[in-house]
Amino acid sequence: AQKITQTQPGMFVQEKEAVTLDCTYDTSDPSYGLFWYKQPSSGEMIFLIYQGSYDQQNATEGRYSLNFQKARKSANLVISASQLGDSAMYFCAMREALYNQGGKLIFGQGTELSVKP
Amino acid sequence: DVKVTQSSRYLVKRTGEKVFLECVQDMDHENMFWYRQDPGLGLRLIYFSYDVKMKEKGDIPEGYSVSREKKERFSLILESASTNQTSMYLCASSSPPPGLASYEQYFGPGTRLTVT
Secondary structure (H helix, E strand, O other), rough: OOEEEEEOOOEEEOOOOOOOOOOOOOOOOOOOOEEEEEEEEOOOOOEEEEEOOOOOOOEOOOOOEEOOOOOEEEEEEOOOOOOOHHHOOEEEEEEEEOOOOOOOOEEEEEEEEEEOO | OOEEEEEOOOEEEEEOEEEEEEEEOOOOOOEEEOOOOOEOOOEEEEEEEEOOEEEEOOOOOOEEEEEEEOOOOEEHHHHOOOOHHOEEEEEEEEEEOOOOOOOEEEEOOOEEEEEE
């Protein structure tokens, strides 16, 4: 079963508008962490934001925020005021705490975001 | 700044060749990982290592092996390259602080391997 699901293969957004990238996850581990990474066309993976399963508040980092809905098992990334430089592939990932030697991350399929001028 | 480097950005090999992909990190991280990235499939874990000379299979280890003789270096080996191993290969490293889950993995720039 897919543990991390990103249902939007590609999305378009107008510059300066906000956009939400969807991510749902599946785990029975009560302790886990959720991550979003950005991958520009150059290929490097850039860490954006983290949300812990016990965190009471949604994580925010500058223009990035994570809409964490624990009961629905969703961790959507919200990018406010989109910029042309936000055009990239975005990956959602999860780390489960139990029986996870090495702290492996499980990644979703990715969403390709294109920002239009 | 953490730096993870990979030996090549682009590589072209022939079917049946033995291929070595090298990854080096400079932050004394315990954990190192090899992923392959394919369109529509995201990143899939091939192998990882949590200590020198220790290795564990990931989700798709078939056709690959790894070596970690020194803490800073983690090598991915394709024993006999095949066309279905044409992909982007990403190396990552991390160092988990005790009791925390929030630490990120740091990635190298990737190697785009083409097997013809």
